[in-house]
Amino acid sequence: MTSDDLSYEEARAELARVVERLESGGGTLEESLALWERGEKLAEICQRWLDGARARLDAARPSS
Amino acid sequence: MDRRQVTRASAAERDVLTNARRRWPAVEFRVINVAVQGPGAVSQIIEALGTLDADPDTDLIIVARGGGSVEDLLPFSDEALCRAVFACRTPVISAIGHETDTPLIDFVADVRASTPTDAAKRAVPDLAEELSLIAAARNRLDRAIVNRLDREQQRLDALRSRPVLAQPTTMLDTHATQVAGLRDRAGRNLGHRVDRAGSDLLHTLARLRGLSPLATLERGYAVVQRRTDGAVLRDPAETAIDDDLRVRLALGELAARVIAS
Numbered sequence: 589m590t591s592d593d594l595s596y597e598e599a600r601a602e603l604a605r606v607v608e609r610l611e612s613g614g615g616t617l618e619e620s621l622a623l624w625e626r627g628e629k630l631a632e633i634c635q636r637w638l639d640g641a642r643a644r645l646d647a648a649r650p651s652s
Numbered sequence: 653m654d655r656r657q658v659t660r661a662s663a664a665e666r667d668v669l670t671n672a673r674r675r676w677p678a679v680e681f682r683v684i685n686v687a688v689q690g691p692g693a694v695s696q697i698i699e700a701l702g703t704l705d706a707d708p709d710t711d712l713i714i715v716a717r718g719g720g721s722v723e724d725l726l727p728f729s730d731e732a733l734c735r736a737v738f739a740c741r742t743p744v745i746s747a748i749g750h751e752t753d754t755p756l757i758d759f760v761a762d763v764r765a766s767t768p769t770d771a772a773k774r775a776v777p778d779l780a781e782e783l784s785l786i787a788a789a790r791n792r793l794d795r796a797i798v799n800r801l802d803r804e805q806q807r808l809d810a811l812r813s814r815p816v817l818a819q820p821t822t823m824l825d826t827h828a829t830q831v832a833g834l835r836d837r838a839g840r841n842l843g844h845r846v847d848r849a850g851s852d853l854l855h856t857l858a859r860l861r862g863l864s865p866l867a868t869l870e871r872g873y874a875v876v877q878r879r880t881d882g883a884v885l886r887d888p889a890e891t892a893i894d895d896d897l898r899v900r901l902a903l904g905e906l907a908a909r910v911i912a913s
Binding site for chain 2: 607642
């Protein structure tokens with residue numbers, strides 16, 4: 589699965605799962621770090637998606 | 653393109669055109685002027701209706717005439733005219749005379765307008781009103797999507813602000829604390845053991861010193877041993893006359909011999 593193919597909803601849902609797993613603790617430190625890195629990446633994807641949506645909105649709006 | 657048709661000039665024509673254009677500037681009219689009273693009126697009106705109905709660019713036909721006496725308005729109650737209006741495939745608005753006039757054409761037309769001005773109102777929508785409706789719809793559209801995006805942003809922010817993501821070092825902190833704690837415990841444990849060993853040693857040394865006969869000898873006591881085997885003597889019966897003895901004193905020893913028991 590390449591991260592950039594995720595839809596916003598998929599990325600957000602996975603991000604929520606990652607946070608939950610991190611919060612529940614458990615797993616090795618290495619696993620936790622990998623999870624955290626994944627979470628950061630997913631958050632980035634979500635943010636990029638939202639920023640893109642806003643840019644499209646601004647572009648489509650009549651300049652006012 | 654909107655195209656509305658009028659079949660009579662004059663004040664009625666002006667009322668229709670002016671009011672319709674005020675409401676919808678892009679409206680297009682094709683005006684056919686006909687006699688609206690007298691013997692030729694009916695046939696002229698029927699012919700004009702036919703022309704307009706056959707014109708594919710015509711969306712709507714308005715039959716308009718200003719006020720007049722009941723006799724003047726008689727052509728608009730003519731059976732042939734009414735049938736011609738009924739036969740039209742194009743919608744027809746009748747606008748004859750004043751509000752109180754009710755020529756029969758009003759009952760056949762698709763819409764009865766009370767006056768030519770009223771016909772104009774019914775023929776075209778009001779541009780300003782339409783624009784404000786569109787603006788309002790656009791506004792709601794815009795707000796809806798912006799609200800949605802804001803809500804999603806909040807959800808994302810909420811996830812990102814959770815400590816596990818916002819302060820990932822806390823993840824290391826707990827491990828670091830554990831390591832430090834263990835290290836501390838190990839250090840303290842070792843320290844205790846060293847301390848304990850030290851005090852054990854002192855204790856043992858004190859006991860050792862307590863056991864040493866030196867202190868006793870210094871108080872004036874002596875230890876007597878049989879020379880031959882070094883046995884420490886406690887009972888005179890352990891010796892015989894002439895046995896060689898060693899007498900240990902605090903500061904040295906001397907040789908002695910049993911001369912009596």
